[in-house]
Amino acid sequence: MMNQRPARSIAAPARAAGGHPLVASGQHPRRQFLRGAAGLGLGGGGLALLAGCTGTAPRPAPAAGRARIGVVSTGPGADMPEFDGLRRGLRELGYVDGQNIAIEYRFARGHQEMIPQFVSELVALKPDVIVAHGLQACLAAKDATTTIPIVFGTGNDPVALGFATSLARPGRNMTGLVHSPPGLNAKRLQLLKDAAPDIARVGVLLRSANGAHPLNLSEMQAGARALGVQVQPIEMHGGDQIEASFEAGGAAGAASGVGGERPDGLLALPDALFFEQRARITDLTIKGRLPAIFQEPEFAQGGGLLAYGGNMHENFRRAAAYVDKILKDARPADLPIEQPARFDFVINLKTAAALGLAIPKAVLEQATEVIR
Amino acid sequence: MSTRRGRLFGRYVAILTALVTGAVLMSALVQGYFAYWEHRTALLRIQQEQAAGAATQIRRLLLDTESQLRWAFPPPGAAGTATLDRRRADYFRLLRQVPAITEVAYLDAAGKEQLRLSRLALDTEGSGVDYSTRAPFLEAKAGGTYFGPVYYRDDSEPYMTIATGESEPGAGVTVAEVNLKFAWDVVYPIKIGQAGYVYVVDASGSLIAHPEISLVLQKTDLSHLPQVQAARSGPPRPGRAGGEAAGRDVRGRQVLSAYEVTEPPGWYVFVEQPLAEAFAPLYSSVLRTAALLVLGLGLSVVASLFLVRRMVTPIRALAAGVARMGAGALDQRIDVRTGDELEDLADEFNRMTDQLRTFTTDLQRSRERLVTAREEERRRVRRDLHDGLGPMLGSLTLKLDVAGDLVQENPAAARALLLDLKAQAQTAIADVRRLVYALRPPALDDLGLVAALRAELMQYELRGLRVTIDAPASLPPLPAAVEVAAYRIIQEALTNIVRHAGAQHCLSRLWLHDGAIHLEVSDDGSGISPLHEKGIGLDSMRERAEELGGSCVIESLPAGGTRVRATLPLPGLPDFPDGSTERDAPAGAGACAIDSRLVASTAAR
Numbered sequence: 001m002m003n004q005r006p007a008r009s010i011a012a013p014a015r016a017a018g019g020h021p022l023v024a025s026g027q028h029p030r031r032q033f034l035r036g037a038a039g040l041g042l043g044g045g046g047l048a049l050l051a052g053c054t055g056t057a058p059r060p061a062p063a064a065g066r067a068r069i070g071v072v073s074t075g076p077g078a079d080m081p082e083f084d085g086l087r088r089g090l091r092e093l094g095y096v097d098g099q100n101i102a103i104e105y106r107f108a109r110g111h112q113e114m115i116p117q118f119v120s121e122l123v124a125l126k127p128d129v130i131v132a133h134g135l136q137a138c139l140a141a142k143d144a145t146t147t148i149p150i151v152f153g154t155g156n157d158p159v160a161l162g163f164a165t166s167l168a169r170p171g172r173n174m175t176g177l178v179h180s181p182p183g184l185n186a187k188r189l190q191l192l193k194d195a196a197p198d199i200a201r202v203g204v205l206l207r208s209a210n211g212a213h214p215l216n217l218s219e220m221q222a223g224a225r226a227l228g229v230q231v232q233p234i235e236m237h238g239g240d241q242i243e244a245s246f247e248a249g250g251a252a253g254a255a256s257g258v259g260g261e262r263p264d265g266l267l268a269l270p271d272a273l274f275f276e277q278r279a280r281i282t283d284l285t286i287k288g289r290l291p292a293i294f295q296e297p298e299f300a301q302g303g304g305l306l307a308y309g310g311n312m313h314e315n316f317r318r319a320a321a322y323v324d325k326i327l328k329d330a331r332p333a334d335l336p337i338e339q340p341a342r343f344d345f346v347i348n349l350k351t352a353a354a355l356g357l358a359i360p361k362a363v364l365e366q367a368t369e370v371i372r
Numbered sequence: 373m374s375t376r377r378g379r380l381f382g383r384y385v386a387i388l389t390a391l392v393t394g395a396v397l398m399s400a401l402v403q404g405y406f407a408y409w410e411h412r413t414a415l416l417r418i419q420q421e422q423a424a425g426a427a428t429q430i431r432r433l434l435l436d437t438e439s440q441l442r443w444a445f446p447p448p449g450a451a452g453t454a455t456l457d458r459r460r461a462d463y464f465r466l467l468r469q470v471p472a473i474t475e476v477a478y479l480d481a482a483g484k485e486q487l488r489l490s491r492l493a494l495d496t497e498g499s500g501v502d503y504s505t506r507a508p509f510l511e512a513k514a515g516g517t518y519f520g521p522v523y524y525r526d527d528s529e530p531y532m533t534i535a536t537g538e539s540e541p542g543a544g545v546t547v548a549e550v551n552l553k554f555a556w557d558v559v560y561p562i563k564i565g566q567a568g569y570v571y572v573v574d575a576s577g578s579l580i581a582h583p584e585i586s587l588v589l590q591k592t593d594l595s596h597l598p599q600v601q602a603a604r605s606g607p608p609r610p611g612r613a614g615g616e617a618a619g620r621d622v623r624g625r626q627v628l629s630a631y632e633v634t635e636p637p638g639w640y641v642f643v644e645q646p647l648a649e650a651f652a653p654l655y656s657s658v659l660r661t662a663a664l665l666v667l668g669l670g671l672s673v674v675a676s677l678f679l680v681r682r683m684v685t686p687i688r689a690l691a692a693g694v695a696r697m698g699a700g701a702l703d704q705r706i707d708v709r710t711g712d713e714l715e716d717l718a719d720e721f722n723r724m725t726d727q728l729r730t731f732t733t734d735l736q737r738s739r740e741r742l743v744t745a746r747e748e749e750r751r752r753v754r755r756d757l758h759d760g761l762g763p764m765l766g767s768l769t770l771k772l773d774v775a776g777d778l779v780q781e782n783p784a785a786a787r788a789l790l791l792d793l794k795a796q797a798q799t800a801i802a803d804v805r806r807l808v809y810a811l812r813p814p815a816l817d818d819l820g821l822v823a824a825l826r827a828e829l830m831q832y833e834l835r836g837l838r839v840t841i842d843a844p845a846s847l848p849p850l851p852a853a854v855e856v857a858a859y860r861i862i863q864e865a866l867t868n869i870v871r872h873a874g875a876q877h878c879l880s881r882l883w884l885h886d887g888a889i890h891l892e893v894s895d896d897g898s899g900i901s902p903l904h905e906k907g908i909g910l911d912s913m914r915e916r917a918e919e920l921g922g923s924c925v926i927e928s929l930p931a932g933g934t935r936v937r938a939t940l941p942l943p944g945l946p947d948f949p950d951g952s953t954e955r956d957a958p959a960g961a962g963a964c965a966i967d968s969r970l971v972a973s974t975a976a977r
Contacts, residue, residue, distance in 0.1 A: 166527055167527060167528035167529075168524075168527050168528040168589055168590045168591055169590060181492055183492055183493055184492060186493075187490070187491075187492060187493065187494060190494050190495060227494070325586075334586070334590075335586050336528055336585075336586050336589030337528070337589075338585070338589065339526070339528075341471065341472075341474075341554065343491050362457070362460055362461045362464055363464075365461055365464035365465045366464040366467060366468055367468070368468065
């Protein structure tokens, strides 16, 4: 109990990580008092009993004290649809950041090498639960603690990654959502091929720094073979080098094929950095006259041709239910990992027209949203 | 006395309190019992209706899916000729319209898979996988719709297979894999009270839909729950419903549970509410009753304290008053003003005290009289001895001296004097005898009471009164005072008869009965005239009787004449067992002839 549910009253004071968004967390008067009393007890040594009492006291309901939630993400910031969804879900369950919960965010913004440090910062704060978003964040959290409950959102197989022993009974301190089941990238490839049957070589936009992407790429190979298309990785190095990356990948312009290796379609793997730069990326695909498919609907809404995937806002809204259950003393080991049941397929016909592409009727039939 | 103080009080308080409490408790129990059953029946009925409603929704969800599958069929007449592209387009539309369908496949008339579309995996065409011997194909081909058993993808996500076939010759079968997590949309919004919920289990008791989706994803088997066991014990047929009050939920809490079978596919829709919540109104009513009970108990204790105090206080006043009376304070009065039997009782005690006081005064007076009479008697005896016998004996002495002197000188005169002296001495003897007789008739000592009376009566016989006596031949030794009183009362009565009544006959009776000696003297004379009522010794007879604790009554007989009856108690004298001394009626006049010899001998003395 002590190990798994660290006493918040003797938690170290909240540390503001310089430069990173930190949601203001004004301390609750009662908890300040408890912290003071416990500190005195530990310092004086004579009042250890008092400290012991506060340490083993039953965890107050979320309304009584302020539950602390640490969030670590590979993404750019708290305005991502995932975290909008998380906050909305928490709000629906009666948790409001700054009132009865305090959320501590850490965003890597593409600097994946920072993630282990962020995770250990969060673990040092001894939060009631850590929400990990993105493969690197999930892996780092898995390595950093076996006691603090972790709610993850990942596009990879959590059993294969060792997050859980099974979907039904995770068995560890981790549970959460598979927002994009394995195989969905191959499915995207098929949808792209169905929409633009002529394509034979698809550039896959990825970042090697995103640990999930190499996995995604290998998962796609079998599907690509079955569909009769070749996949060609296009490594993107940084937010300011998108055009250069496209150039290097041979996807920048119709006439700049490098040795006939120019891709005639593009699939962007899910990545928070891509999401942040989606306007520039979709712009480049139109300029390069590349039919492209993405995960988040926002890409298609912003000019991308196709988007197919689970709704991330919705998925992370459901992650709030895990946070709620854990704050109410459920064990992550007992909370089954959920898979998405709803998928959005958005087709932007304006982009199709711009690309001179006639989307087949059968593909249009599948769309949940068509932008005309 | 003091040890028993408070017992009455405690006992009545306890009885009254027990009565009131018992009545309230009894009514609460009876009311609670019926309220429980009514509440339970009503709740189960509501739950059954809710279960029926939820079952209808679940059924509609599945039948809608089925009809959507049929909608995806080619138009009538085109089934045999529809191209796969045509079917693919229809299936895409189906997938868009029914989010719960994750995969849909088309099997041709021979059961070979021709098309498989998926939300997650790559679509395939013409895989040719043979399904011809599998249940979905066979059942759908036979014209029905196949609703398969629930299975769990990745050991977690609940799925079922729905297959339906086109009816035209040469047409195939559409098989859909349906994600049952969408049933959550049905069960989640249904709220039963605060903590009640709806869930669905399949025919084997596996959980399909539950507001707590974790339980579904964990493939929870609920077949061990008593309500599920009860539901599964019968054959699943549509609309079968039941209620169970002894259900348990997954956490072991007691629940009130009702269910409805939904067909297809033979699932059970349960509606449950924790007993603690379902019966919360009942519990609060029980609490209210308990509060009333406590209040009633308090009131009954107070009321009984008041009532018993009202009763016990006068009883204690009575007890204290009687105790004071017992200690001799006869001038005290018991003051109880309750206006009921207790006041009557106090009045009785007061009257008794008054009588006791009267008796005491009378007793005092009799004692004084006795003392006075004794002194009178002594004075009379002294006077008789001093004034009569003394001077007589003095003069006798003087005259004997004179006679002594005269013997020598004048013997004749001396003889005459001696004769005179003899006469004088005989007078003195008569005086002594009279004196002695007045003190106590000597016949009593010589003859006993009965014989003395017979001798005395003989005197009156001689005066012309015919006297009959009826008395036992012998009597046990009686106290001297009783003998004298009986003798004198009868003597006085006879004197009155002779002196005033002018009677011819007189009957005198004497018998022992009931620890007393009874006397009766009756005559056939003229009765008591008002003139003679006083001064005829009536008072003295009554006094003699009363001095000994007895009584004496003088009355006129209706047929003329007078009767004197007296009763003198004989303390310590047992009744005669043979009854020989008892006479209820006077015996005949000659029953006991007066013994004249006895009288003669008495007279000779």
